[in-house]
Amino acid sequence: MSKDFDIIVIGAGIAGASVAAHLAATHRVAICEMEDRPGYHTTGRSAAMYEPNYGSPPMLALTRAAGPEFWAGGFLMKRDTMFFAPPEQEQQFRHLMGFQKGMREISVAEAKRRFPFLADGYARWAVLDEHTADIDVDALHQHYLKLFRQNGGEMHCDHAVQGLEKNGQWTVRTTGETLRARIIVDAAGAWGDVVAEMAGRRRIGLQPKRRSMAVVPGPEGEDFMKWPMVGDVGETWYCKPQSGKLLISPAEATPVDPHDAYADDMTLAEGIARFSEAVNYEVTRVERTWGGLRSFAPDGCPVVGYDAKDDGFFWLIGQGGYGIQSSPALSRLAAALVRGDAPPADIMNEGLVLADISPERF
Ligand SMILES: Cc1cc2nc3c(=O)[nH]c(=O)nc-3n(C[C@H](O)[C@H](O)[C@H](O)COP(=O)(O)OP(=O)(O)OC[C@H]3O[C@@H](n4cnc5c(N)ncnc54)[C@H](O)[C@@H]3O)c2cc1C
Numbered sequence: 001m002s003k004d005f006d007i008i009v010i011g012a013g014i015a016g017a018s019v020a021a022h023l024a025a026t027h028r029v030a031i032c033e034m035e036d037r038p039g040y041h042t043t044g045r046s047a048a049m050y051e052p053n054y055g056s057p058p059m060l061a062l063t064r065a066a067g068p069e070f071w072a073g074g075f076l077m078k079r080d081t082m083f084f085a086p087p088e089q090e091q092q093f094r095h096l097m098g099f100q101k102g103m104r105e106i107s108v109a110e111a112k113r114r115f116p117f118l119a120d121g122y123a124r125w126a127v128l129d130e131h132t133a134d135i136d137v138d139a140l141h142q143h144y145l146k147l148f149r150q151n152g153g154e155m156h157c158d159h160a161v162q163g164l165e166k167n168g169q170w171t172v173r174t175t176g177e178t179l180r181a182r183i184i185v186d187a188a189g190a191w192g193d194v195v196a197e198m199a200g201r202r203r204i205g206l207q208p209k210r211r212s213m214a215v216v217p218g219p220e221g222e223d224f225m226k227w228p229m230v231g232d233v234g235e236t237w238y239c240k241p242q243s244g245k246l247l248i249s250p251a252e253a254t255p256v257d258p259h260d261a262y263a264d265d266m267t268l269a270e271g272i273a274r275f276s277e278a279v280n281y282e283v284t285r286v287e288r289t290w291g292g293l294r295s296f297a298p299d300g301c302p303v304v305g306y307d308a309k310d311d312g313f314f315w316l317i318g319q320g321g322y323g324i325q326s327s328p329a330l331s332r333l334a335a336a337l338v339r340g341d342a343p344p345a346d347i348m349n350e351g352l353v354l355a356d357i358s359p360e361r362f
Helices: 014-023 057-073 087-099 108-114 137-150 189-198 265-278 327-339
Strands: 004-010 029-032 076-078 081-085 103-106 125-129 133-135 154-156 161-167 169-174 178-186 207-216 229-232 238-242 245-249 288-296 303-306 313-317
Touching (some): 004 014, 004 169, 014 313, 014 327, 087 103, 087 125, 161 189, 178 189, 178 327, 189 288, 189 313, 207 265, 229 265, 303 327
Parallel strands (some): 081 229, 178 313
Antiparallel strands (some): 103 125, 161 169, 169 178, 207 288, 229 238
């Protein structure tokens, strides 16, 4: 296999796989992934929700722009979302109603009709979003990996990047081979700043934040798979049906260093207790848990674009808790910017401001 490429993408999560799939149509592209398979870290650990009212302003624009492609590709399965606000979350409720698009406030009585397990007296307000969906994350990720291969891209798993030197072109030292390319795309997820530092950049202050998940049995004799996703507007718990079980998260955002994340049992227990106050269902058994890292830039917006040094180092990090739902649009945008093309008009029409995601803002 050739060791010289136009572009080397570091990381085979959804960010790296999706941008590489587009770029491989026009360039010789390799992906370097440190694990033995793509998707081992955050991409394989999400809640798999598409919620176009969730995220920082650039992520809202990207997520909304991704909608048509998601639906056309068959990657979404409709699932409504209901958010409840107890009296102490009035401020968050008003904030949500101020920026949302397409959601509607419903009475608590209507919320209870739609979700009879809602505990009496918990919610003061309720909001319904009928534009949300479950994402088939594995199918989406595999779609991009397949497109990447079909376009002639080379996947190098077990290739942890350990050094990056620019000498005319980039030399990428890995635990496998040493590869070379004109352009580097940093799609290393929680390790985004670690990779950037290898390339001689100043860290932007990317902060991985742990989030835990528990899988519990649903109520017996109930068709709970049709439940909406439910949670509080203050984001202290949420729950959704998945694969014949219920997924519950305490929705924590605990700052940690990049690592192979795992669930925090105490945090999970507290989250399940909050869920139990809101929902008339007693969780008696936790069947499985996992943790993942949602990584944020200091302003909560993604970091996408060439580095100011203008030496072929491209940032694609900081997708936070929205990296799957935004990926179809974000990958098209990032591929256009890597090539030096104009950003896709449909994405800009959703109100994206490139300066809000540019690495030059740090
Ligand atoms: C609990 C939880 C729930 C979530 N729910 C949702 C949701 O409902 N909807 C949504 O849209 N998003 C959700 N997210 C966020 C979403 O999962 C992430 O934004 C997205 O997966 C980030 O993708 P990524 O490719 O940037 O990162 P990753 O998937 O982590 O990929 C980065 C890759 O880079 C590799 N790498 C790192 N360093 C190196 C190196 N030196 N050399 C080679 N390879 C390297 C890693 O091994 C990894 O495979 C959730 C996240 C969590 C944790």
